[in-house]
Structure formats: structure tokens, C-alpha cells
Amino acid sequence: MNKTMGRGRIMIIGAGGVATVAAHKCAQVPDVFKEIMVASRTLSKCESIRNDIRQRYSRDIQTTQVDADNVPELIALINSYQPDVILNLALPYQDLHIMDACLETGVHYIDTANYEPLDVAHFEYSWQWAYQEKFRQRGLMAVLGSGFDPGVTNVFTAYAQKHLFDEIHYLDILDCNAGSHGHAFATNFNPEINIREVTQTVRHWGNGTWIETPAIIEKGSVHFSFDYPVAGTQESYLLYHEELESLAKHIRGLKRARFWMTFSENYLNHLRVLQNVGMTRIDEVEYEGQKIVPIKFLKALLPEPSSLGTKYTGKTVIGNIMTGKKDGKELTRYIYNICDHEEAFKETGTQAIAYTTGVPAMIGAMMVLTGVWQGVGVYNMEQLDPDRFMEALNTYGLPWQVVEHAGLPAKI
Numbered sequence: 001m002n003k004t005m006g007r008g009r010i011m012i013i014g015a016g017g018v019a020t021v022a023a024h025k026c027a028q029v030p031d032v033f034k035e036i037m038v039a040s041r042t043l044s045k046c047e048s049i050r051n052d053i054r055q056r057y058s059r060d061i062q063t064t065q066v067d068a069d070n071v072p073e074l075i076a077l078i079n080s081y082q083p084d085v086i087l088n089l090a091l092p093y094q095d096l097h098i099m100d101a102c103l104e105t106g107v108h109y110i111d112t113a114n115y116e117p118l119d120v121a122h123f124e125y126s127w128q129w130a131y132q133e134k135f136r137q138r139g140l141m142a143v144l145g146s147g148f149d150p151g152v153t154n155v156f157t158a159y160a161q162k163h164l165f166d167e168i169h170y171l172d173i174l175d176c177n178a179g180s181h182g183h184a185f186a187t188n189f190n191p192e193i194n195i196r197e198v199t200q201t202v203r204h205w206g207n208g209t210w211i212e213t214p215a216i217i218e219k220g221s222v223h224f225s226f227d228y229p230v231a232g233t234q235e236s237y238l239l240y241h242e243e244l245e246s247l248a249k250h251i252r253g254l255k256r257a258r259f260w261m262t263f264s265e266n267y268l269n270h271l272r273v274l275q276n277v278g279m280t281r282i283d284e285v286e287y288e289g290q291k292i293v294p295i296k297f298l299k300a301l302l303p304e305p306s307s308l309g310t311k312y313t314g315k316t317v318i319g320n321i322m323t324g325k326k327d328g329k330e331l332t333r334y335i336y337n338i339c340d341h342e343e344a345f346k347e348t349g350t351q352a353i354a355y356t357t358g359v360p361a362m363i364g365a366m367m368v369l370t371g372v373w374q375g376v377g378v379y380n381m382e383q384l385d386p387d388r389f390m391e392a393l394n395t396y397g398l399p400w401q402v403v404e405h406a407g408l409p410a411k412i
Contacts, residue, residue, distance in 0.1 A: 010035070011087070013087070013089060014090040015038055016313075024053060032366050038063050041066065069090075070089045071101050084108065093118045095128060103135065104374075108141045108143075113145065116193075123197075139376050149175055153173045160320070160324075163323065163411065164322075166325055167324045168411075169255045170322065172259075175262070178232070179314030184303070204256070205248040229317055236262050239260065246380035318336065320335060334402070339352040339398065372385075375376075
């Protein structure tokens with residue numbers, strides 16, 4: 001571990017809803033996070049986070065402006081502040097830039113979403129896994145995907161593998177947002193990232209290979225009604241999500257892994273229209289003598305995700321249904337968390353989607369900063385011991401429970 005470990009100094013890069021939650025949660029644990037800096041391209045957003053933390057906790061944090069696409073600028077800032085760990089809550093396009101800066105400055109790295117090229121709507125871990133040897137040689141630790149999904153869902157799986165099963169054969173991750181924000185159409189996190197994600201061809205893991213099915217807005221998309229705890233029956237769509245890639249690689253005996261997310265027909269209809277008229281395009285088009293990217297223009301028109309909490313009601317329910325064997329007997333268990341939008345807003349001024357990502361981001365940083373997680377190289381969450389992380393979820397606002405449940409059928 002690096003020479004600065006133990007001072008309790010964290011740098012959060014990003015100033016959106018997730019960064020807001022993570023900064024608030026870090027501020028609530030001063031014995032671990034002794035010094036906090038929030039850095040972003042938009043200084044006013046950083047200052048807003050600082051002011052809210054000062055008002056809520058009578059605690060001061062540092063803020064500064066930085067361009068996360070500019071590696072020399074990042075390096076200069078990191079060398080000046082000398083954090084123990086970097087918590088990357090910027091855009092996925094910037095992951096590799098921030099990892100490069102961490103390597104140059106000798107600082108541990110944590111993020112919540114895997115790298116995605118700016119010019120291609122495609123995400124996978126290969127680009128970040130390629131940093132394994134670089135981080136190992138520098139004696140540094142990089143923890144990938146410390147959000148909820150990915151993140152907590154990976155840790156749920158690791159916990160189940162350690163304590164509940166000898167082997168997990170079937171894994172279904174179910175993400176339900178049963179909340180209402182009062183807008184005709186809005187995305188719960190960065191619209192550009194969100195729309196790129198949900199318009200892609202769907203993949204899931206089955207019998208040692210990746211199986212493709214249509215995107216959620218296309219005919220032939222795979223979906224079914226599931227009765228969620230508290231939230232009730234919601235239509236759930238098969239969607240590709242990045243944790244499937246790492247879980248298929250690291251969980252022994254896994255025969256099938258799928259990810260499901262709830263979408264309303266209203267949301268899907270809006271998305272279909274936007275795609276049909278070209279507003280979800282990620283390539284440049286010429287408009288009145290200037291080059292614009294339609295999805296970036298759309299982002300400017302839609303409500304800022306961090307503003308949604310003011311009117312958000314309802315709950316999120318996210319968890320894993322896992323079927324496998326223990327002592328030769330087949331069993332199924334459902335591990336899940338319920339989070340309330342209004343409670344999240346009262347505590348951090350954000351909605352539950354940001355809350356459920358920002359809390360695990362803080363906990364991941366805590367695990368590294370306190371030495372609970374140690375290692376050199378690049379790690380996905382399921383590769384690390386789950387127990388203290390699971391305890392921290394209960395302590396810091398995302399309590400979970402395990403119940404018996406029927407396994408989901410192979411064909412839906």
C-alpha cells in the first residue's frame with residue numbers, strides 16, 4: 001500500500017448526484033475521512049456540495065476545478081493535494097485518464113462504472129483489466145464498480161458464495177425503481193450514459209457463452225412481471241449490465257447470469273420516439289454551421305438528474321436471486337435492499353438512484369482507506385472479501401436482507 005495510506009485523505013472527482021451522496025457520506029465519518037476534496041470541471045457544483053455539507057455537519061471540505069480529460073492537469077492536482085485514494089465519480093469516458101493519473105502519482109483508484117469510449121456506445125472491462133500489471137508493478141490497488149449495480153450486487157454474490165452456497169449456478173439481478181419524479185420524461189443519472197446503456201443490444205451469460213436478445217425498445221425484447229418486495233408487480237426487462245461480465249469470470253460454477261431492470265411504458269415510448277427522430281445519436285451532425293452531438297443536446301434539454309429528488313416519491317428495490325447447491329441440496333436465496341427516495345433526499349438532497357450508488361462508493365473507499373481491502377492490481381468487487389462491506393451497508397444507509405425465494409425460470 002502507498003506511503004500516504006492512513007492519513008484519511010480522499011479526492012472525489014465529479015460533482016453530480018452520486019458524488020454529492022458520496023461526499024455527504026464521507027463527511028459523516030470524520031474518523032475515517034479526515035480530509036475531503038471534491039474536484040470537477042464545474043466549480044459551482046463542487047461549491048454547492050461543500051456548502052450543503054457545511055450546513056448539515058458544520059464541516060468544511062475542499063473544492064477545486066479540474067478537467068478529468070486532461071491527464072497532466074489531474075497529475076498536478078493529485079500531487080498538490082496528495083490524497084490516499086481517488087474516488088472517480090466522473091464520466092465513464094474518463095476512467096482511463098484518471099487511472100493513468102493515479103499510476104503516475106502513486107494513488108489508489110476506485111470507480112463505480114467501467115470504461116466506455118466516447119465515440120462508441122459499448123462498454124466492457126477489457127480496457128481496465130489491461131491495467132492489471134501496471135497497477136501491480138506500482139504497488140497500487142484499483143477497485144472497479146463500487147456502486148450498487150455494479151458494486152453491491154457483486155458483493156451480494158460474493159457473500160452468497162462465501163456463506164450461503166457451495167456453488168451458485170443461476171444468478172438473476174433485479175433492479176426496480178418504483179418511484180415517481182413528476183416529469184414526463186427524465187433519466188435518473190447522466191442522460192447521455194443512461195440512454196447509451198439502455199438502447200444497446202442485450203446480452204446475458206448462459207452455458208459458457210454470451211446470448212444476445214433485442215434492446216428493450218425493440219420488438220422481441222425479453223421482459224416479464226415480477227412481484228418486488230414493497231414495490232409490488234413491475235414489468236422487468238432483460239438488459240446487459242457490466243457486472244455480468246466480471247461475475248461470469250469470477251463466480252465458480254455459474255451457468256447463467258441475467259440482469260433485469262424495470263421500465264414504464266411511458267419511458268419506453270419516449271425513448272422510441274427520441275431514437276426514431278435521431279436524438280439518441282452519438283455522432284456529430286451539422287446544425288446551422290456548427291457540429292453538435294444530438295444526445296449531448298438532448299442531455300441539455302432534460303431535467304438535471306440531481307434535481308429530481310425534490311419531488312421524488314416511492315422506493316427502489318435492488319437485489320440478487322441466486323440458485324445453487326449447499327451440502328448437495330439445491331436452494332434459492334434472494335438478497336435485496338429497499339431504498340426510499342424521500343428519505344434519501346432528506347439526508348443528502350438527492351434521489352434514491354444517486355443514493356444507492358453514492359453510499360457504496362463511500363464504503364468502497366472506506367474499505368481501501370482503512371486497509372480492510374488490500375492488494376495490488378485491478379479488482380472487481382466480487383474478488384474481495386464481502387463481510388465488512390456488507391456490515392457497512394447496514395450501518396450507512398443501505399440495509400439488506402436474505403429470504404427464501406423461488407428461482408426464476410430459464411425461459412421467460
